[in-house]
Amino acid sequence: MxxxxxxxxxxxxxxxxxxxxxxxxxxxxxxxxxxxxxxxxxxxxxxRKTIPHHVEKFNNGVQMASMMMGMFQAMNSQT
Structure with missing residues (x-):
């Protein structure tokens, strides 16, 4: 080389x-x-350092945060 x-x-x-x-x-x-x-x-x-990979990682993080918010809201509505 x-x-x-x-x-x-x-x-x-x-x-x-x-x-x-x-x-x-x-x-x-x-x-x-x-x-x-x-x-x-x-x-x-x-x-996995291309732009689509970064977007996918960000999207997964947003989905996880959304799911957590839904869980917290469900827990608060039950009490």
Missing amino acids: RKEVIEYIEQNQELRNFIREQPHWYRKLSRNPMDLQAFEIASLHYH
Whole structure:
């Protein structure tokens, strides 16, 4: 693999972990270093850090809060 690609990956802990867990990317980047952007996108999907993942996480939090509010309201109405 090219030295500058290795240095770039070593600067980011998530990329370093991703390439350890998905070694086929090491081979892929060795053959074609221009796939670095695709590698980063795959890492974001793997670590669930894309915008849709953030929206989903926020939505789950709102649903949980709504459910808790409903439970508290139900408890207050019974007393």
